[in-house]
Amino acid sequence: MRLAVTATLCATLALTACSGVTGNARVETVEASGDGTLRIGLILDSAGDSSFLNASQLAAAKLAVKEINDAGGHKGRPVDLLPVEPGKDSAAQAQALVQGKADAVIGPTDSSNATAAVDILSRARTPLISPANTAAGLSSIASGGYYFRTAAADVAQAPVLVKLAKDAGAASVSVLHQEGPYGSGVSAAVSESAQQAGLEVAATAGFEPGGAASAAATARRAEADAVILIARDGAQGALAELDNAGLAGSKIILSEGAFARYGSRLGSKALAGARATVPGQLPSSGFQDRLLGIDPTLKDVSFAAEAYDAVTLAALAAAKAEDDAGRSIAANLIAVSGGTAGTMAGGTGSAPGAPCPTYKDCISGMSSGADINYDGESGPVAFDANGDITTATFTVFTYGEDNNPTATGVETAGRPAR
Numbered sequence: 001m002r003l004a005v006t007a008t009l010c011a012t013l014a015l016t017a018c019s020g021v022t023g024n025a026r027v028e029t030v031e032a033s034g035d036g037t038l039r040i041g042l043i044l045d046s047a048g049d050s051s052f053l054n055a056s057q058l059a060a061a062k063l064a065v066k067e068i069n070d071a072g073g074h075k076g077r078p079v080d081l082l083p084v085e086p087g088k089d090s091a092a093q094a095q096a097l098v099q100g101k102a103d104a105v106i107g108p109t110d111s112s113n114a115t116a117a118v119d120i121l122s123r124a125r126t127p128l129i130s131p132a133n134t135a136a137g138l139s140s141i142a143s144g145g146y147y148f149r150t151a152a153a154d155v156a157q158a159p160v161l162v163k164l165a166k167d168a169g170a171a172s173v174s175v176l177h178q179e180g181p182y183g184s185g186v187s188a189a190v191s192e193s194a195q196q197a198g199l200e201v202a203a204t205a206g207f208e209p210g211g212a213a214s215a216a217a218t219a220r221r222a223e224a225d226a227v228i229l230i231a232r233d234g235a236q237g238a239l240a241e242l243d244n245a246g247l248a249g250s251k252i253i254l255s256e257g258a259f260a261r262y263g264s265r266l267g268s269k270a271l272a273g274a275r276a277t278v279p280g281q282l283p284s285s286g287f288q289d290r291l292l293g294i295d296p297t298l299k300d301v302s303f304a305a306e307a308y309d310a311v312t313l314a315a316l317a318a319a320k321a322e323d324d325a326g327r328s329i330a331a332n333l334i335a336v337s338g339g340t341a342g343t344m345a346g347g348t349g350s351a352p353g354a355p356c357p358t359y360k361d362c363i364s365g366m367s368s369g370a371d372i373n374y375d376g377e378s379g380p381v382a383f384d385a386n387g388d389i390t391t392a393t394f395t396v397f398t399y400g401e402d403n404n405p406t407a408t409g410v411e412t413a414g415r416p417a418r
Contacts, residue, residue, distance in 0.1 A: 021122045021144030025330035026387065027341050028145070034103065034324035038074040040065060040311055041097035043107030043117055043128075044086035050109040050132070053302050054086055057131060059295040060304040061106055064311035064359075066294070071360035074318055091116040098124040103324045104314035106307055111135035114147070122146040126326040127333065129314060131306030134279065136185050139386045146330050148383055150306040150313070152392030152413075154182055157256055157277050158189035160394050160411045161228050162197050164253050164275050170225035172200040176215045176238060178231035178257075179206045186230045186255055200224075209234030216241035225251070232257035236265060243270040249399060250274065256394075262403040271399035278395045280305060280378055281410050287377050305377035312359050313337055313381065316372050319363055336362070338373035339382035339390060355380070379412075390414060 042061050044054040065081045073079050082100045085093050090113040097105055098120060105121055108114060109132040121128045122144045130149040141147055165173050175190050177183035183206065191201050203222035205215035212234065219227050219242065227247055231238050235258035242252060243266060250273030259276040283291070283301050287308075291298055314329055316336040321328035334341055338352035353371035356362040362372045374381060380391045391414045397405035 021125070021146070023144060025125070025127070025145035025327060026334055026383075026385065028327070028331055030321075030325075030327045030331050032321070032323035032325065032328060034318075034328065035101070036075065036324065037077055037080060038315060038318050038324040039080045039082055039101055039103050040314060041082045041093075041100065041102035041105040042084050043090055043093045043097070043105060043113075044084055045107075045109045045113060046086050046089055046093075051086070052300065053109050053132065055295060055298055056291070056301050056304040057107070057109070057307040058084060059291045059298055060131075060307035061311050063290055063294045064308045064315075068312065068315045068359050071358075071363060074315060074324055075322070079315060089113075089116070091120060093117070094120040094128075097121075098126060102126055103318070103326050104129065104329050106131060106310045106314070108133070109303065111138060114138055115141065118143045118147050124326070125330075127314070127330040129310040129333075131310050132303045135181070137181065139388050143387075145387075146326070148310075148313075148333055148387035150310045150378060150381060150389060151303065152279055152389055154186050154256075155189040156392040156413050157279070157394060158186060158193040159197075159413045160277050160392075160396075161190055161253055161255060162193040162199060163411060164277070164396065165194075165226035165228065166197055166199060168226065168275075170199065172202045172222075172224040173226045173228055174203040174205070174219040174222045174224040175201060175228050176205050176207065176212070176219055176230065176242075178234040178238070179208055182232060182257060183230050190228055190230065207234065207238060210237050212238035212241040213244075216245040216247070220245040220247060226253055227251050228253045228255070229258050230255040235260070236262065239266055239270060243267045248273070253277075259397065259405065261405065262399075264403070266403050269401045269403070271403045272401045274399040275408075276397045276399070276405060277411070278397060279392065281393045281395050282407060283377060309374070309376035309378045309381060312376055313374060315359060316362055316374055319366065320372055333387075334383045334385075336372040336374055337381040337383040337389075338375070339384055341385045352382070 094117040177187035202224035205218040207215040249271040252274040254276035317329040317332035352373040355375035396409040398408040
């Protein structure tokens, strides 16, 4: 089946070699080759835990295209949002969008679906901008420079988790992590951040889902001032074990993967005072109202800001290039985001211009000779040489006695462009 799909794909994408894409589209100089119409595609997760996020991203993409077109579109022509096909897997959706002449594609949500989409779209010289992929390993994915994301990598939360501990007066931390790439990667980053912040790492312990008793006992014996839990599907069991070990909720700090409304699923007051981080910031009321104008039934706005910004950035890159072709968009995304390509060939280290908050404002500034530096609904973007954002915003939640969270603040983590 896979061989048959690959053969068909190679025939469809005759403009590229089927062995893969060479070069780095993020820094290449290209000539205009578009057809005059900017087409945006959207890959939605067809099933699984991420599919409930489809509605927010679709509404955000529709809103972005509407507002771009209200501001004059691309070179005076309306931008097209291609039909979505969430009933297909990511590879099939990507192939359909290539056949639909997409110039840039937004998505997918789940990091595990990124590779299949990148493999197809990069061969078609079509940039993919994910609003939700967070797996750290995607920073080095072989995309020929066609992969970007407006969501922060998992490890970006590490300094924020440490800051929450330090701000609460902790001088030492224990780090508990679920075994696997996510837990191990974030745990290592947390330990490094803690040391840089002058905190003692009193203990580290890994665990498998359903088997966190030993790790909780290690945390109890370490007697650290704070316990940072890094987990996903094993989080509830680990929290129950921490409660059994007598560790107060106020000592616990949860990674974004462990964030949930636990309520009666945990013991009484088990999380009272615990804190957690969630990527991004709560959308402004004005942005939420605009989203509801697109989809009045919308119940969740997760990753809506990141999806909106991904569409807007693609359109701004096309505007800067004065060309709607995918290669031109990929070559200008770093610049319009206010980022730099670091020390890579063709990159510059020049400082970005003043931020502009909307497509209309950025285009107006460009017509006056200003550089585009888009800071949108999700905050500053500033892509680096890997297509990653260099500033990550997190909403901080604090748990009440009912083991349910309430938003209590916002933290930002930054790092130098790579």
